[in-house]
């Protein structure tokens with residue numbers, strides 16, 4: 001019998017499997033796909049190029065515990081991600097910074113705006129454009145409105161299929177003007193890519209004889225949560241061990257209150273007989289085309305290959321009936337939080353269930369946040385079991 005059954009073998013499920021197994025527990029890891037790793041999964045395509053099946057993943061964190069944890073299972077290739085955005089026909093650094101300003105505006109005007117910004121803020125400060133919109137200075141207001149219109153508005157509409165206001169005001173509040181010439185996408189202390197890829201790293205995370213992985217297994221086939229008796233059955237028999245849920249809560253409870261909505265993506269991969277396709281890893285297209293961005297994998301993996309593979313991302317509404325689709329981005333609207341909380345309260349009566357990961361929490365998490373939460377969930381379990 002297993003001490004612990006984990007639903008979903010994404011990053012959250014695999015980190016928790018490792019923690020429990022290292023603590024001597026027998027773990028069953030259930031995964032409906034034919035591979036582990038969830039959305040972090042990468043593989044070599046037909047041309048032998050390492051690609052990320054569910055979109056480009058760059059590891060970035062300031063959390064030393066998380067960085068040390070992942071480095072136990074893989075060496076990392078230090079990689080600083082850079083993004084260009086096509087704005088008025090020019091490719092400029094994103095997030096919008098001083099370089100972008102000078103590339104898009106005449107230098108005297110750009111210099112005037114730079115001086116005005118530096119009168120108010122220190123170099124290397126990220127100023128939310130909402131703050132600039134509220135300034136009396138017409139040039140700073142103009143800059144804020146320009147970034148909103150050309151960098152943010154149409155990209156958001158494509159990504160979410162609705163206006164920024166409908167998505168929720170917080171996104172607008174967070175778009176920064178970065179008063180800096182540092183054109184890296186992330187400024188975190190630790191950034192990189194596992195040298196042999198994420199799948200290899202996660203395979204090392206779960207390489208423990210206490211972990212038994214069942215792929216191509218929908219958990220519904222083996223686990224049952226009885227809402228009347230608040231008991232759990234495993235293969236039809238009462239189960240008193242821990243159940244770790246990293247899968248969507250609405251599905252766990254048969255959608256009894258309705259569906260939690262998500263945005264999904266169609267990925268279009270293309271391979272070219274040329275060493276490189278574009279000048280940088282990711283180019284955003286906020287204002288043209290149906291796709292949001294093009295990413296070329298070799299920049300982040302550092303792979304040397306005479307051909308190259310790119311991926312274009314086409315956002316659309318997630319349809320739970322279409323089994324080929326993946327629920328990627330929870331839609332951060334208040335009505336959805338309310339619906340999620342209804343499902344969440346159903347779990348209060350199940351004392352032996354632990355939640356972790358982006359689907360169970362209905363939140364967008366970076367990989368670092370996913371690992372932080374999973375390690376935190378295990379620590380909480382340990383504290384609760386000492387009491």
Ligand SMILES: Cc1cc2nc3c(=O)[nH]c(=O)nc-3n(C[C@H](O)[C@H](O)[C@H](O)COP(=O)(O)OP(=O)(O)OC[C@H]3O[C@@H](n4cnc5c(N)ncnc54)[C@H](O)[C@@H]3O)c2cc1C
Nearest residue numbers: 008010011012032038039055057058219357358365366367
């Ligand atoms: C397009 C995209 C790009 C991203 N880029 C980055 C990035 O650059 N940097 C970064 O830090 N983070 C990035 N992320 C976030 C990162 O993917 C997540 O933080 C992380 O993968 C979350 O892991 P998880 O285990 O919570 O979820 P998941 O990876 O989704 O794992 C959940 C698992 O549960 C399984 N499952 C679901 N239903 C069932 C069922 N009925 N039975 C059995 N198994 C089931 C799923 O198949 C899946 O394997 C990105 C995410 C997306 C969508």
